Amino acid sequence: MKTLSSMHGKDLVQSPEKAVIVVEDLKKSFGENQVLSGFSMRLYKGESLVIMGKSGSGKSVMIKCLIGLMKPDSGSVNIMGQDIVHLNHVSLDRLRADVGFLFQGSALYDSMTVRENLEFPLRRHRERFGKNIRTEKAVLEALESVGLAHTVDLMPDELSGGMQRRIALARTLIMKPKIIFYDEPTSGLDPITSKEIIMLMKKVQKQYMTSSLIITHDVDCARVIADRMILLVDGINYAEGTYRELIKVEDFKVKAFFK
Numbered sequence: 658m659k660t661l662s663s664m665h666g667k668d669l670v671q672s673p674e675k676a677v678i679v680v681e682d683l684k685k686s687f688g689e690n691q692v693l694s695g696f697s698m699r700l701y702k703g704e705s706l707v708i709m710g711k712s713g714s715g716k717s718v719m720i721k722c723l724i725g726l727m728k729p730d731s732g733s734v735n736i737m738g739q740d741i742v743h744l745n746h747v748s749l750d751r752l753r754a755d756v757g758f759l760f761q762g763s764a765l766y767d768s769m770t771v772r773e774n775l776e777f778p779l780r781r782h783r784e785r786f787g788k789n790i791r792t793e794k795a796v797l798e799a800l801e802s803v804g805l806a807h808t809v810d811l812m813p814d815e816l817s818g819g820m821q822r823r824i825a826l827a828r829t830l831i832m833k834p835k836i837i838f839y840d841e842p843t844s845g846l847d848p849i850t851s852k853e854i855i856m857l858m859k860k861v862q863k864q865y866m867t868s869s870l871i872i873t874h875d876v877d878c879a880r881v882i883a884d885r886m887i888l889l890v891d892g893i894n895y896a897e898g899t900y901r902e903l904i905k906v907e908d909f910k911v912k913a914f915f916k
């Protein structure tokens with residue numbers, strides 16, 4: 658099989674020691690259905706890496722293997738120096754505090770105010786911040802970074818879909834994660850709100866100096882945000898490169914993404 662994985666974005670420093678996630682030769686099957694058949698990737702510090710794959714290509718399976726929710730059949734996943742596949746629950750939970758998630762739907766708790774929604778992860782990971790964390794300050798800081806400090810006492814159903822997504826991002830940011838996983842961050846949003854979310858993701862990436870792994874179908878989102886992209890096809894990292902590099906590739910499986 659022809660792979661195009663040797664192409665890389667040129668602008669980022671991609672020395673191995675700068676990798677915050679290293680995935681090697683990940684394989685996962687369900688019975689006869691081989692979903693991942695040797696997927697490898699690296700996410701470098703400060704980078705926005707977009708992974709695209711068509712529906713059913715195994716993006717969710719891959720993410721679940723990355724965060725320890727699913728065990729791969731073989732291969733390795735290393736996040737910030739820790740071997741995820743063999744990590745115990747306690748260490749995994751601790752590591753997950755360093756990794757923020759913004760998943761599809763990004764559900765807020767309907768019965769809690771915005772403030773309570775943001776306080777929730779702080780309480781859950783109290784040992785990370787100590788007893789003396791100034792909760793109110795942390796909540797307002799996170800809300801300010803998504804431009805929604807004025808909503809602190811509102812309930813989720815008083816907010817638009819785009820605002821709810823931004824609050825969910827604030828709830829992720831309050832943990833000061835080193836890596837953020839975004840799963841379809843613009844799904845279900847209109848084009849203008851999608852653009853706002855993408856610009857916000859770019860802004861917080863700089864402000865919080867995070868590394869981002871973004872799963873999306875949205876080519877416009879990828880074009881704007883990706884420092885580098887990986888196309889997941891046939892269970893492998895079929896093609897890798899910047900948006901500009903990939904749109905020039907004369908391979909029908911790659912071209913299918915940019916039609």
Ligand SMILES: Nc1ncnc2c1ncn2[C@@H]1O[C@H](COP(=O)(O)OP(=O)(O)OP(=O)(O)O)[C@@H](O)[C@H]1O
Pocket residue numbers: 687690692710711712713714715716717718719
């Ligand atoms: N727990 C499971 N048991 C059996 N098969 C599964 C399981 N989880 C996923 N699969 C299969 O793995 C394949 C990939 O599914 P996955 O959800 O990862 O796709 P995806 O790329 O995330 O798709 P989408 O973009 O539509 O969300 C599918 O064929 C799916 O049926």
